[in-house]
Amino acid sequence: MAGVTETSRGGFSNKLGFILAAAGSAVGLGNIWKFPFEVSDGGGGAFVVMYLAFCFMLCFPVMMAEIAIGRNTNKNAVGAFTAQGNKPWSAVGKLGVVTGIFILSFYNIVAGWALGFAIEMFAGNFSLGQNFGEFVGNWQLNLLFSSIFMIVTVVIVSRGISGGIEKASKILMPSLLVLILALMSYSLTQDGALDGVKYYLIPDFSEVTFETAYGAMGQAFFSLSLGMGALITYGSYVGKKDNMVHATFMILLTDVGIAFIAGLMMFAFIFSQGLDPSNGGAGLIFTVLPGAFESIGPVMGRIIGGSFFVLLSFAALTSTVALLEVPVAYVVDEFEVRRSRTVWIVGLVIFLFGIPSMLGNGTVAFFTEFITYSSGKTVSFMDFVENLASDTFMPLGGLLISFYTAWVWRGDNFKKEIENGNPNFGNSLLGKYTIFALKYLAPIILGSITVITILLKFF
Numbered sequence: 082m083a084g085v086t087e088t089s090r091g092g093f094s095n096k097l098g099f100i101l102a103a104a105g106s107a108v109g110l111g112n113i114w115k116f117p118f119e120v121s122d123g124g125g126g127a128f129v130v131m132y133l134a135f136c137f138m139l140c141f142p143v144m145m146a147e148i149a150i151g152r153n154t155n156k157n158a159v160g161a162f163t164a165q166g167n168k169p170w171s172a173v174g175k176l177g178v179v180t181g182i183f184i185l186s187f188y189n190i191v192a193g194w195a196l197g198f199a200i201e202m203f204a205g206n207f208s209l210g211q212n213f214g215e216f217v218g219n220w221q222l223n224l225l226f227s228s229i230f231m232i233v234t235v236v237i238v239s240r241g242i243s244g245g246i247e248k249a250s251k252i253l254m255p256s257l258l259v260l261i262l263a264l265m266s267y268s269l270t271q272d273g274a275l276d277g278v279k280y281y282l283i284p285d286f287s288e289v290t291f292e293t294a295y296g297a298m299g300q301a302f303f304s305l306s307l308g309m310g311a312l313i314t315y316g317s318y319v320g321k322k323d324n325m326v327h328a329t330f331m332i333l334l335t336d337v338g339i340a341f342i343a344g345l346m347m348f349a350f351i352f353s354q355g356l357d358p359s360n361g362g363a364g365l366i367f368t369v370l371p372g373a374f375e376s377i378g379p380v381m382g383r384i385i386g387g388s389f390f391v392l393l394s395f396a397a398l399t400s401t402v403a404l405l406e407v408p409v410a411y412v413v414d415e416f417e418v419r420r421s422r423t424v425w426i427v428g429l430v431i432f433l434f435g436i437p438s439m440l441g442n443g444t445v446a447f448f449t450e451f452i453t454y455s456s457g458k459t460v461s462f463m464d465f466v467e468n469l470a471s472d473t474f475m476p477l478g479g480l481l482i483s484f485y486t487a488w489v490w491r492g493d494n495f496k497k498e499i500e501n502g503n504p505n506f507g508n509s510l511l512g513k514y515t516i517f518a519l520k521y522l523a524p525i526i527l528g529s530i531t532v533i534t535i536l537l538k539f540f
């Protein structure tokens with residue numbers, strides 16, 4: 082059943098290529114755009130602690146499981162389950178494909194905002210932060226930027242694994258890290274930054290509710306691109322001899338590290354500008370950062386602000402590429418059609434599905450006030466799709482993948498797959514913990530949080 086290292090599907094050229102591409106998929110708008118506003122929605126430090134606990138204790142084992150399934154079968158998220166002789170479970174992969182389509186439909190629009198902001202920052206239009214509502218309500222502009230984004234994504238994915246996805250990640254990831262570290266250092270020198278750091282790092286558990294845990298869990302899955310088969314797909318392009326424990330740690334640390342630094346930078350800026358973190362919502366970084374760049378000075382502010390949003394767009398690009406690769410790999414593998422044509426068609430369908438999200442930021446009332454939850458909160462079409470995909474489908478996918486790996490594919494087979502490239506895994510403490518977590522912890526914890534919150538939120 083074990084797959085071969087290189088097939089006609091192509092593959093990563095080496096382990097570093099895989100790590101960078103998978104880290105590129107993980108690091109994106111989720112770390113820099115979503116994480117800070119989720120932290121402020123979740124009340125600060127306590128959310129951060131829960132997020133970190135989810136990442137290391139539950140997401141790590143789920144990530145190993147996904148990569149192992151992919152490498153074992155050399156198949157896409159749907160075909161992998163069938164290849165292991167468990168066809169009914171391919172429904173989990175199908176849920177992943179749908180989740181990827183949902184996420185890319187709105188992610189592409191936010192990525193378009195980043196692109197638009199890059200241009201405006203270079204032009205010195207720092208007042209854009211105050212006019213964010215107008216900016217997102219301008220559908221023509223959004224249509225333009227998001228089509229550019231989707232076209233670039235399609236072009237990269239159509240070039241395949243090592244030529245497109247891997248090459249792009251190798252250049253973009255390190256540049257983002259350098260710029261964000263520099264900005265974090267600058268933000269910490271601002272007056273009032275310390276209050277932001279305290280808000281971010283000192284947890285107040287008295288405010289924690291089920292919804293906070295649900296949000297932290299969804300954020301961990303979203304940020305690590307987990308629970309929807311993206312890593313089954315990427316894992317299917319990995320060499321048999323590569324050490325997957327090491328690779329998983331590198332991906333996890335890079336992703337959590339960048340989110341953590343981005344959070345520190347954002348809260349230092351928010352408090353130094355005397356703003357209220359709880360008012361930001363999805364516009365948080367777009368409303369706060371232009372003012373921060375302005376404070377750097379007229380010339381440097383433009384350069385740094387413009388470069389920041391360019392790199393944010395690049396970070397988003399390595400994620401949109403992974404998001405598109407999931408449905409594309411499925412269609413190409415299962416229906417044996419040409420990759421080059423499939424990519425364009427799938428890209429177009431997802432783009433069209435994103436249009437209601439684009440119009441739901443003030444342009445069309447129906448999509449702007451799309452649904453009211455039982456808590457009384459009314460959200461837009463885009464927020465609804467985001468809540469459904471990242472907070473519900475992803476952890477649900479993670480739950481099913483854990484259960485499948487431990488009980489259906491079986492822990493021993495999983496262990497054997499990981500031992501290719503890491504012979505001591507089975508006997509190590511980490512190996513034992515990973516299997517225990519897949520067997521019991523993940524199904525119980527993810528299951529109960531998902532069920533309780535769905536009941537509380539949607540009914």
Ligand code: PFF
Pocket residue numbers: 106107108109110111112181184303304305306307309311400401403404407
């Ligand atoms: N992890 C990405 C982010 O944090 O921006 C989002 C994402 C990318 C989710 C790829 C899922 C995926 F397959």
